[in-house]
Ligand SMILES: [Fe+2]
């Protein structure tokens with residue numbers, strides 16, 4: 001058996017309370033709560049009881065905090081991939097919303113919500129064809145479905161729950177808004193609707209310089225003043241967008257600079273590592289929804305990886321990071337068109353080339369997040385092999401840390417438990433044989449596979465469980 005890094009400090013102890021002093025831990029939490037704007041509360045942590053459960057401690061480890069804006073940017077990077085070659089949609093919408101919101105005079109808290117909601121507004125869109133409809137048609141009849149789906153997804157994640165009603169309204173016409181929504185929710189939802197349509201109009205003329213189409217975009221939007229869009233918001237948009245710089249700022253290189261400035265802006269809302277799970281689960285659910293064949297794939301990879309990591313003797317916080325990496329490993333698949341993911345036959349050479357790009361996209365998105373240095377490697381190396389014939393970096397045994405090897409095995413194992421368009425799901429014997437075959441080819445870690453084989457039933461259950469726990 002190899003000696004694993006990050007071994008448990010007190011691996012002989014079976015009692016969690018022997019490994020951690022609860023009092024010191026609670027002191028640490030209180031310190032962080034004082035400094036973190038969006039930090040967990042003690043009540044969140046303990047669910048009202050005086051002693052936190054083991055699971056609470058694991059999932060609320062406060063030793064590291066991550067910039068919330070960076071995490072929302074990470075999600076928007078992932079969401080924008082659904083456009084395949086039409087990238088940055090959510091960022092252009094967020095930029096226009098912020099600039100218009102500033103002109104309109106929203107307060108700081110509203111601006112913060114507006115920015116996050118605008119970046120995440122299309123979280124209900126996992127499919128390339130849905131994205132194409134929404135961008136190419138000014139008022140697509142299928143649009144409300146993705147608003148409802150996005151709203152439901154955010155409602156389920158405490159970190160983003162407050163954005164849920166705004167997302168629900170982002171294709172609702174101003175005249176049709178239900179008066180039961182608060183004024184500011186209606187205004188933020190309608191502003192996203194306005195800027196979203198502005199971007200759709202720009203993309204419909206994407207072959208022309210934006211400065212040459214800006215007047216026709218503005219004229220089209222004016223046509224819907226009072227019917228689709230709030231007159232006051234439309235006036236604010238017209239005022240904000242009167243300059244050339246407004247439009248030129250949406251070129252990719254300037255947009256990227258704009259996003260970096262938002263990350264650096266004060267105050268920095270921070271997220272505890274425990275709450276990262278909400279972000280990772282949201283990302284996993286969005287990417288797994290791309291195809292019914294891959295439903296719950298990332299969840300299964302994450303569960304299997306955490307289980308195997310524990311069996312391999314990693315300490316709890318590393319198991320937790322491995323689980324997060326498992327949830328995020330395939331986020332780059334958002335760029336793979338539906339037609340390729342669902343093709344009921346072998347992929348052509350060029351389709352394979354598109355598919356091969358997905359783990360590189362995952363890496364590109366994850367490694368920009370400060371604090372995700374390990375998670376980005378462990379998650380994005382899941383198609384690398386010990387002999388160096390994997391992709392996209394052709395790493396070898398010396399480069400591949402054990403957590404990355406765990407996720408690679410989890411990815412193979414989980415995928416085999418599911419049906420694919422070109423093959424049925426495999427039974428346990430076939431999965432077992434396939435792992436053995438890959439070991440014989442020196443592609444996956446033999447010691448880890450031995451652990452899987454010794455605990456096959458539990459591994460199968462972790463990988464194949466289709467219900468979100
Ligand atoms: Fe959109």
Ligand SMILES: [Fe+2]
Pocket residue numbers: 329330358359382383411
């Ligand atoms: Fe993958």
Ligand SMILES: [Fe+2]
Pocket residue numbers: 297301329330411
């Ligand atoms: Fe995968």
